[in-house]
Amino acid sequence: MQNSTPVTVDVTHPIKCTLIDWKRLPDHVEYVIEVNNQLEIGKSWRIHRRYAEFRKLNSQIEKFGADLGFPPKKFIGNAKEVFIKQRMLALQEFLDAICLHPFLYACPVVVNFLESFTETYTGLHEWILLSFRDKRQWIIEQQRKHCGWRPGKIHYEIRCGSSKLMLSGVRYGPDRFGPVASLNNALEFLRTLQCPHLNESITSWATDGGIIYIRPIFKKGTVRDRLYKSSWKDDFFTKYRIDSSIFSFEMYDIRLICRQLLETLTLLNAISVPYLDAHAGNVVITECGCELIDLDQVLTGQPSFRRPSMLYFQTINTLEDMFVFIFGEFLFELLTGFFTFPVHSANEAIAIVPLMFQPLLKSIFLPEVRSLPRLQDLINSSLFVDVSIAKMKQREIRIPGDIKEVFDGLCNNMLERYKRDRRQFNNIKKQRKFEQLLNSEAEKLRRKEIIKEQLKLRTVGEENC
Template structure:
C-alpha cells in the first residue's frame, strides 16, 4: 500500500513509546511482556500482530498520530532534529539586535505542531506582563515570495479586529517566523471545553478528558457568531484563514479572538487536513474554513471532537441546556446555524432519511445558503442533492434552492442582535 511502510523496532522500543504516551490517560493496547518463551515462533507471530494493532490504534487517533514521539518512532529519518534547540537558536538570532525581550521558560508540548515551539517571554520594560512567543519554520504550502512573506508577517501587529487576538511583535527570516502575543492564563476555547490548564502538554489536556461537557446553547450561539464574523472579515479582505480549531480561539471573558493567522502565511498544514482531504468538493480555502467551523460547532456542542467524518449518528447532548439527552438531527443543526445568523428558516424540521440511512433536509426557504447545509453534509455524510432536496410537486410545490457557497454568505441576511 502507498500509505504504509515497514518499521523495524524491538519490543523495548514499543515499551518506551508506550511510556511516553501514558500522559494521554488513554488505555493503549500494547501487548504485555513475556519473560519465558518469548522466542517461540507462534508467540512472535502473535506479538507481531498485537504490535500492529497497537500502531493502528495510535495512528487512527488524530492527536496521538500528530505528536512528536510517534512521528519520530515511525519515521526517525525525517523527524530526528531537536526543534526546541533550533527554535532557541533562531529566537536568539532574532533578538541579538533587539534586547527588549527575554525568554523565561519553554512552554513544552503545549501545542500539537512538531516544528512549532512556544516560549514564555517578558519585556524588560514591563517585566510583570507575561507574553508567549511562537516560533515556526516554513511549511509545505508557503505561497508568497520571501520579500512579500516577511512584509506580511511584520504587518500582523497592525491587523486589528474585535475578534482577532492581539499580536505585539512579529518578524520573519527567509526560513522561519516568530510572533509574540500576550499570555492568557485562562487559555483557549478548547481549554474551556476540556477544563484544562493552558500550560499543560497537549496530550494531557485533550486526549482523554475526565468529564465530557458541551457548552450551553447561549455560549455556542455567541462564540459561533463571533467566529463567523471574524472569518467573514478575513475572507472579505482576501485572507482565508484555513486553521480554525478550538485551540486557535483565545477566550477573554465571553469574547472569542482568533489567533495564529501567521500559519497561513507560513504555509503550515491545517489541523484538520487529514479530514477534509478525503472530500474532493472541499477544494478551496473558503470551503476549508466552512468544514473546520463544522468541527468546531460539533466540539462546542458535545465537548469532544467527532470520532470520524462523516458522522452517521449524533450522540446525546451532554449539556441539558442545549436540548437534553437526545440525538441531534440535521434539522437541529440547521436551526442552530440559522440562529447564529438570525435567519428564519422555513420548514427546517423536515428531516428524513435517505436511502443510505443518513439525514437529509427538505427546505422551502429560498436563499437558505449552500454553506449552511455544507456543515450538515460534513457532519452527516449526506450528499448535496439530499441536503438540497427542495421538493417536486408532491413535496413542496416545486420550490427552488439557492446555492450560494462559502463563508462570504454566512452572515448575509441578518445576524443576531448583540
C-alpha cells in the same frame, strides 16, 4: 525563493505502518516497520525498533486516554519465535490504532519514532536562539515543550519588563509562498487589521527557517482549555484526555462565539488569508468576546489538522468551502468536545447534538446538493441572524501588491495541493473497495461459477470435435 527550512513535509498525510519482519540480535529483538505515506506515490521507508522503544512511545501517548491495545511486557520466554510472532501481531494492532488520527500519527513523539519528521527540539531551540540574539528587550524564561500537537512548532514563556508573554516559532510547511522580505511585510499587514474578534500578535517576524511571533498569555487558556477544564500550561495529551468530562457552554454563548468567529472568517476569506487553524485551541474569550489567535502562523504554509477530514469531501473546492468546513468542525467541537467531526458516522454524530444545531451541521457534513453553504448563508441562518456582535470600523482594506501576491500564492498552493491529494485519496479508496470486492465471499462464489461454466463449455466443445 530562499528557504533553509529543514523539512517541508505534510505530517497530516495519512500513513500506513506495516511490521514486515523481525530479527534476533544478541541482547534483544528488532522489528522492521515499513512506513508508507499514502498520498505520495512511492514514498516509503523502513525503520528498526525494539520492544522497549515501542513501550516508551506508548507511555508518552497513553496519557491521551485512548485504548491503543499495547501488548504488556513479558520477562520469561520473550525470545521464543512463537512469542515474537504473537507480539508482532499485537504491535501491528498498536500501530494501526495510532494511524487512525492525525493527533496521534502527526504528534512530535510519533513522528520522531516513525522518522516522518526528523527535526528535534534541540534544532528548533537553536533556531530560536539564533533568531533572538538581537532582541535584547525580550528574555526567554521557560520552554513549554509539549503544549501543542504540531511537530516543527516550539513555545516559550518570555518576559519584557514585568510583562510575561508567549513566544511561538513555527517552521515552514509545504504550502509556503514568498521570500522572507515579503513575508515580513505580510506579517506587518496582518497586525494592522482592526477586527474586534482577531487577537493580533505583539510582534512577529519571518526568518529563513520559519516564523516567530509573540502574543499575550491568556491565563484562563483557550476555549478548548475551558471545555476540558484544564490548565494552559499542561502538556497536550494530559490536558485533552479523551475520557475527560466536558464543560457545557450555554446555548446562547455557543451562538455568540460562533457568530463572532464567522465575522472573522468572512474577513479572512475576503482578503484571501487561508487561516484554517480556527479551532477551539486557537480561540480565546476576553472581555471583548471571542478572539482568534496565532494568525501569524498561516504564512508558514503549514497544514491544518482538519485537512485529512477534508479529503473525504468532494464539496470542498474553494477557500470559502474550507472556511465553512472548519467552522462546522469548530461548532461540533463546542457542542461535543470532539476535536474532529467523525466523517465515517456523520448521521450518528449529528444526532447527538441539540436539535437547533442539526440543520446547519447537516448542510455542511451531509449536504443535499454537491455544494456547501456560503459563509453569509451561515450568518443569515436562524441560529445567528439575531445575534448582535461588534463589527469592524474599517469600510475598506487596501492590500499592497506584494502582500496580495503572497496571500494569493499561499491560497493557490494550498488549494492545488489539496485537490491533488484528494485525487490520490479517492484512487486509494477505489482500490481498497475493489480489493474488498475481490476478496468477498460473494465475489469468490461468482468467480467460481464462471470458471465452472467455462470448463463446462470447453468439455462440450471437445466432445463435439
